[in-house]
Amino acid sequence: VLNTQQMREADRRTIDEIGIPSVVLMENAGRQTVAAMEAALEDLAESRVGVLCGRGNNGGDGFVVARTLVQRGVETIVFLLGSVSDVRGDARTNLEILGRLGLTVVEITDAQEWELHFTEVAECDLIVDALLGTGFRGQLTGLFETVVADINDLSVPVIAIDLPTGLSADTHELSGPAIVASMTVTLAAPKIPLVLPPADRHVGDLVIADIGIPLPLLDELEGPYVELLTRDRMRELVAVRAQESHKGDYGRVLIVAGSMGKTGAAHLAALGALRSGAGLVTVATPKSCLPIIAAMQPEYMTIGLEETPEGTIDFSALDRVLDIKTDVIAIGPGIGTEPSTVAFVQGLVERAGVPLVLDADALNAFTGDPDRLVARDGVEMIITPHPGEMARLLNRTVEEVQRNRLDVARDFAASHHLHVILKGHRTIVAGPENRAFINLTGNPGMATGGTGDVLTGMVAAWFAQLLDPEAACKIAVYLHGTAGDLAGGDEGEVS
Secondary structure, eight states: OBOHHHHHHHHHHIIIIIOOOHHHHHHHHHHHHHHHHHHHOTTGGGOEEEEEEOSSHHHHHHHHHHHHHHHTTOEEEEEEEBOGGGOOHHHHHHHHHHHHTTOOEEEEOSHHHHHHHHHHHHTOSEEEEESOOTTOOSOOOHHHHHHHHHHHHSOOOEEEESSOTTOOTTOSSOOSOOOOOSEEEEESSOBHHHHSTTGGGGTOEEEEEOOSOOHHHHHTOOSOEEEEOOHHHHHTTOOOOOTTOOGGGGOEEEEEOOOTTOHHHHHHHHHHHHHTTOSEEEEEEEGGGHHHHHTTOTTSEEEEEOBOTTSSBOGGGHHHHHTSOOSEEEEOTTOOOOHHHHHHHHHHHHHOOSOEEEOTHHHHTTTTOGGGOOOOTTOOEEEOOOHHHHHHHHTOOHHHHHHTHHHHHHHHHHHHTSEEEEOSTTOEEEOTTSEEEEOOOOOGGGOSTTHHHHHHHHHHHHHHHHOOHHHHHHHHHHHHHHHHHHHHHHHOSOO
16 A cells, blocks of 8 residues: 555656656556456446546546547547646647547636536546546645536546545545545555545545556555555465364464453454364453353363452452463453453563453553553564554544554554554554554444454464464454455345
């Protein structure tokens, strides 16, 4: 996932070092956009397409789209927001080709001319947005603001090239009006506003077009490293199990969870670990909760812990937990925030000799004192907050966290030397080495109690199997959302 500077550098290196001319990249961009349109739209050949072009390279991509459509027999009309005399470089080359092919380009230089030709635009069955690309910053004004507002008022599908006009490649915030696209064909790699809210609501279906920029070159770019979690990359993390393997090969997971009235949280976390392939799952829970949890699932073992009068884990249980032989400890779901329980959590973080996964009330134990939540040398730590828990940790509002999800996760991971899974729409995975990942799976049907508990168990199980905290976070988050999407497909989001 690239920002403006990274995309420019990728273009430059492809042109200067690889030797692919810029006009070839523009040709590829236009043709890949048409290919995406043909794949998505069965009636494209019978459609009347209006291509709205700006004066820069994004407009040049639009000129290639128009030419390609005309050559395939699609009725196409091109509207240029600006004067032909202002078009330069590769865009000018492709504009002149349109002229030689006999395709008229309608120049629109002011609001009056737009009003004059708007009827022609409104009569189109499909609109291509090639007005502004990754170079745009700020807020639309004047003619462009009017055009965007009028296009959004039409009930006509819009295909945006690279970015819907009005979005900036450097932020997922909305600075003003922007095109609401039905599909966005982004070039070479996604941009930040295409994959994070609220800007992602303007994107529609996202297609990533290969225009000839080599993938290894993208991985070498300086600046923030952000990547999407994809099916192919996640599949690479899952190895085929050896025929002679046994349960000890797939990790021992200890789930420290539950309290009186919240035994379900412990059960769901343990079930998430079992379903994710952990070799052995043990639930440590207050003694009064043990019979309930033990009856829920025969596959996992249970250990009763000393408890407070309120039925939560007591601080005196700490040494007992530290003595349990395990590869990973997941703690937090349903444990409550009694003072003795909070002390137990803080003591476990300070003394545990195995990797930790912290969720829910284990994170609330550090409210007001987040500096204590730091991974020690040799003991990896993963935290899985939802926005409310993250806000409490940082003494900020949920709105502030949500506005800056990527930066919040990255900064906390780096400063506390741990991995962060910031849950919610477009879950973020961030690590201490300034690498971040965005997950696109999942749906609003997962907004219900228990889904986070399941994820906690999944993360712990994959951590125990892969012995790699970043990989465990990525695959657990991806599969968690995918499971939600499968369930939504079967049962509907409400159910």
